[in-house]
Amino acid sequence: xxxxxxxxxTFFNPxxxxxxxxxxxxxxxxxxxxxxxxxVAGIAAGLALACLRSYGIRVLNFFIICYADIFRxxxxxxxxxxxxxxxxxxxxxxxxxxxxxxxxxxTLAAFAEEIFWAGFSSVEKGxxxxxxxxxxxxxxxxxxxxxxxxVRLAIPPLVNRVLAITKMTALGSxxxxxxxxxxxxxxxxxxxxxxxxxxxxxAYLVIFxxxxxxxxxxxxxxxxxxx
Numbered sequence: 382x383x384x385x386x387x388x389x390x391t392f393f394n395p396x397x398x399x400x401x402x403x404x405x406x407x408x409x410x411x412x413x414x415x416x417x418x419x420x421v422a423g424i425a426a427g428l429a430l431a432c433l434r435s436y437g438i439r440v441l442n443f444f445i446i447c448y449a450d451i452f453r454x455x456x457x458x459x460x461x462x463x464x465x466x467x468x469x470x471x472x473x474x475x476x477x478x479x480x481x482x483x484x485x486x487x488t489l490a491a492f493a494e495e496i497f498w499a500g501f502s503s504v505e506k507g508x509x510x511x512x513x514x515x516x517x518x519x520x521x522x523x524x525x526x527x528x529x530x531x532v533r534l535a536i537p538p539l540v541n542r543v544l545a546i547t548k549m550t551a552l553g554s555x556x557x558x559x560x561x562x563x564x565x566x567x568x569x570x571x572x573x574x575x576x577x578x579x580x581x582x583x584a585y586l587v588i589f590x591x592x593x594x595x596x597x598x599x600x601x602x603x604x605x606x607x608x
Contacts, residue, residue, distance in 0.1 A: 422489075435501050
């Protein structure tokens with residue numbers, strides 16, 4: 382057997398591909414479901430926290446800032462392991478997919494909050510004062526004047542952060558979540574072939590490469606025009 386034949390046999394074995402394709406496809410659906418839930422929950426929570434922070438309530442802002450700093454600092458895998466293996470000792474039992482969703486959504490919310498807050502902070506003080514002076518009040522000025530600008534400014538850094546965190550669904554393999562990597566490593570252990578790992582690479586590219594292209598398009602569409 383030549384080196385090329387050995388390489389193809391190891392990474393592109395058609396028999397192994399045919400046998401384990403259904404498992405990889407099932408893992409793709411799990412990954413997509415968790416990723417979609419994380420994106421929706423994380424962005425919504427982050428935006429809500431940034432809006433609450435804009436009211437300037439010191440006690441509330443203290444807890445929001447602490448939350449954002451802690452979850453941006455902690456490695457998600459550490460939190461996943463604590464929730465999944467540690468919480469049952471105090472009577473709290475969470476499924477693997479639920480733990481993965483909670484941790485990744487909380488992590489994305491922490492980053493999203495800081496990104497949206499930076500957007501709110503970039504709105505000139507005069508625009509806030511003008512909105513309030515015209516009778517809109519603070520809440521409607523926030524919603525109709527500041528929010529559209531903050532969201533537009535937040536999109537470029539936010540889409541990159543969303544991509545980075547949704548790819549962390551692979552961490553679910555550490556707690557038995559049947560996502561792409563977990564399905565591939567299980568198949569690899571049974572088959573003794575690296576082909577399932579190659580299939581996982583293809584699956585991740587199929588999912589996330591279009592997301593990268595869409596993210597780049599959104600960045601170009603929402604970028605402020607240079608004058």
